[in-house]
Amino acid sequence: MRQIILDTETTGLDPNLGHRVIEIAAVELVDRRLTGNDFHRYINPGRASDEGALQVHGLTEEYLSDKPKFREIVNEFLAFVGSAELIIHNAPFDTGFLNRELDLLDLKPIAEYCPNIVDTLQMARDLHPGKKNNLDALCERYQIGNSARTLHGALLDANLLAEVYLAMTRGQDSLIMDIEPTPQAAAETRRAAGKLELTVIPASAEELAEHAKQLADIDKASSGATVWRKLQNA
16 A cells, blocks of 8 residues: 655645745655655745744745746656555645645646545544644654754655654554464364363362351441342342
């Protein structure tokens, strides 16, 4: 199964206010293993970032000025994600920005290319209700090192999210315990069971007396309401 862990950085919080994608990272998982086949691009948004966003990602307008426009990398991006399942933390945020970028180019929404989109923020909220479930909190909870995360970066965050996702879903593939034994194994089990000799050690007179005393104490404390007393009198 091919999955893509995806993250973006943007100039602000709302694509409807003209904010744009400035960084995309997509990390490939195949059969729950990181392949090292990643997609990572910085993008020239044609505008400055809001001050709050700049404090988060540190990508200045000057740094992005010589980077490609979204239209120049969109085909490469869509070819990379293909029809894989997308794993995104707070998926409505990233898909909202991607859909705006795609719409500006008269292209279909991202869900038309990747119908299965998993929101790990909602998954984390279901698993850990009432707790912080941002990426830093999840890294701490699942003991995933994130000391390099002084600023948000799409590629770093996508790799951290991949580790978090694998930790959150670990063990799901090993829940099926009913493995049908081969006829030979079943026969061996029956033969071994037929040879078993159980050793029975009877209770001593002192142990029986102590047991009777314990029952009497319980019976007295419950005013004769013990289950065995009711069964005796039934």
